[in-house]
Amino acid sequence: MSDHEGHCYELVADCRLRAAIDLFAHTWDPVVLAALRSRPRRRRELRTAIGGISDKVLTETLHRLLANGLVERRAFAAAPPRVDYSLTDLGKSLVDGPMMALGGWIIEHGDELLDAQERAARTQSTRG
Amino acid sequence: MSDHEGHCYELVADCRLRAAIDLFAHTWDPVVLAALRSRPRRRRELRTAIGGISDKVLTETLHRLLANGLVERRAFAAAPPRVDYSLTDLGKSLVDGPMMALGGWIIEHGDELLDAQERAARTQSTRG
DNA sequence: GCCGTTACGCACCGATCGGTGCCTAATGAA
């Protein structure tokens, strides 16, 4: 808990931390993960629950999450085709761990962040 | 600690969590944050310490981090111009909190993640 | 006065991301 730390944090470009950060790199990936947090959902359900995500992008997002082993796909041979997506254990650990940490942080520091952003924007335009 | 939770995680598209996730959206932002973790650094120092980041992108990254109040800029009227960048308290809290959480997660689950990724890649090409 | 270092700005470019629209496959109900 200190060996890798030093190494990782000096030159993060090649660090495994990047692999973790990349899991959040695409706009909708964390959104879909969050949407699957409470229970498995079908494609359609995801689209309506999330709202604002396009059909294509949802497909791509699910593929990425599947490829990263964060989400599971289960197809049923039902009348209208039924496919359920759910978090894997790995996915759950990511959501319950780091994503919750980020959620906690934004709850704690969200106002600070907004203040800083507005102040910076103001400074930029007023320039004095 | 449960009111926002339910709301946020149902429809994350508009949630404040997005604002936090967006802080990691750009490739080099977390890298620069990590590089500033131990101590303030100059531009040049950052470039060489990070390795692989272009001059322009470093500028953009620093601007974003400044605009988000995660980083401070301090210019000295010195012989070759000297500018120090350092983490603000807000930046520190982000690095020490969520980023460390992500770091801890990848240390704990990195192998799982790699396994899942390889298995998925194999499944995709072999298709059986 | 010229040079080297440092901190930028700016123009250009290819790759990727996300959005829109259209088309197909599966399957039970009518």
Place this chain on the structure above:
DNA sequence: TTCATTAGGCACCGATCGGTGCGTAACGGC
């Protein structure tokens, strides 16, 4: 047989991101 529903694929597009290269301003050393 036709239809509605659901899961997806595919082509196209504009915006953005990151990379490369070049130019510039500040300032002390020589």
